[in-house]
Amino acid sequence: MAVNGQGTEPVMDPLERATAVARETEPSGWAVIADDVMRRARQLRRQDDPILADVRPDGSRTVVSSRVVVDLLRTDLTQDASYAPDDLTLTVTGERLDTVGVALVAAFGVDLVTMADDVRARVLAVLEGLLPRLADAREQVSVDVAVVDVVDGDPRRV
Amino acid sequence: MTRTTSEDAGDSWGLEDASDEALVRRAKLRDEAAFRVIVDRHGPAMYRYAVRLMRGSTHDGAEVTQEALISAWRSLPTFEGRSSLKTWLFRMVHRRAADIQRNRRPVPIDDQLLSHVARPAVDNPLQDVLDSELLEALQEALDELPWLQRSCWLLKEVEGLSYAEIGEALSIPVGSVRGHLHRGRRVLAERMSRWR
Numbered sequence: 001m002a003v004n005g006q007g008t009e010p011v012m013d014p015l016e017r018a019t020a021v022a023r024e025t026e027p028s029g030w031a032v033i034a035d036d037v038m039r040r041a042r043q044l045r046r047q048d049d050p051i052l053a054d055v056r057p058d059g060s061r062t063v064v065s066s067r068v069v070v071d072l073l074r075t076d077l078t079q080d081a082s083y084a085p086d087d088l089t090l091t092v093t094g095e096r097l098d099t100v101g102v103a104l105v106a107a108f109g110v111d112l113v114t115m116a117d118d119v120r121a122r123v124l125a126v127l128e129g130l131l132p133r134l135a136d137a138r139e140q141v142s143v144d145v146a147v148v149d150v151v152d153g154d155p156r157r158v
Numbered sequence: 159m160t161r162t163t164s165e166d167a168g169d170s171w172g173l174e175d176a177s178d179e180a181l182v183r184r185a186k187l188r189d190e191a192a193f194r195v196i197v198d199r200h201g202p203a204m205y206r207y208a209v210r211l212m213r214g215s216t217h218d219g220a221e222v223t224q225e226a227l228i229s230a231w232r233s234l235p236t237f238e239g240r241s242s243l244k245t246w247l248f249r250m251v252h253r254r255a256a257d258i259q260r261n262r263r264p265v266p267i268d269d270q271l272l273s274h275v276a277r278p279a280v281d282n283p284l285q286d287v288l289d290s291e292l293l294e295a296l297q298e299a300l301d302e303l304p305w306l307q308r309s310c311w312l313l314k315e316v317e318g319l320s321y322a323e324i325g326e327a328l329s330i331p332v333g334s335v336r337g338h339l340h341r342g343r344r345v346l347a348e349r350m351s352r353w354r
Contacts (some may be wrong), residue, residue, distance in 0.1 A: 014353035015346055018296035021289045022316050026202060027209045033220050034197050037227045038190065044232065046188060067188070074187045086183050105183065155183075157176045 052095040054132040064130055066090050069097070076126050077102070077119065082110045084155035086148050097131070097141050103148045105155040116145040178243040186234045193234075197227055200244055203317055204251045210312050211255050214297040222258060226250035241326045248319070248327040252309060259305065292353060299349035307342035310335055 012020070050063040070088050077085045089101035100123050106115060120143045128135040151158050173181065173195045181199075184192035204226060209219030229250050237246065300308050309328055313319045314335075321339075325332045 015350040018292040019315050021293050027205055027216050030202050030205055034201055037197055037224055038194055040228055041231045084183055088187055157180050
């Protein structure tokens, strides 16, 4: 910090002052850029496998995108403060859902085995609501649960 | 089992308060609401860095920032958290900026571009004018710096990254960060000295 010619007021070094101004500066147009990023992100295609949901007696079929399944599972597995999903993997063979892999971050102190049972039950409930073939017990899906981290607090926030 | 069930319904509650790590977990699973929070939390600093790095051009800065964030959205499923999210995002910006810089011939700075950069209003109009001129002078001085000196200086002095974080963002050793910063600071101080 320097002092000006009058010796009365402190005057900041010019580089120091310019740096402070640069830190305070927000280039214009950010809101438009952010909206454009989100629009483009939504348009990006993800890996997508069709999963057979139902076959009617007349032979007409209903398939569900694996993206839809992952979105619904992610939403459902984010309702409990004991754990949060870290990864969800669907194994699909010939339009048939074989396995759901769930990687979880758990809250410290949670009984992991009980938590895994709860997660399996939630996953199967979502799948049965979405895929009538499962609800009719015509097919079975295995749910593999892996705890990949334990955190102190609500894993959805920390 | 110790269970704490949230009373909040829905899928996007309280995301603004979530840590970067929690947001990344959700965004990896293609949660757009979580990604939007990441964009709003880190995007403005990425954009500011990109504009200054790209010679004060808001057009180039916007392009670099958009490409960096889209690249981040694509790459999040493979993000392993070895560096912080902030450092990783700055690395994306730097790479995109370097790509554009490599494929473009140098152009003189357009002074008009700097006038598009907004600052919070101040009560002292004279100070505001002086600050704008200082900022222009700083940008001109920055433009004279070699690429890595400019990057290191901006990340340290404007964005507040540590030496280690800068090293990770630019993929260079910490010792090189110190060297680039030292030389950059010396040149900028000399260029700005006429404003004393």
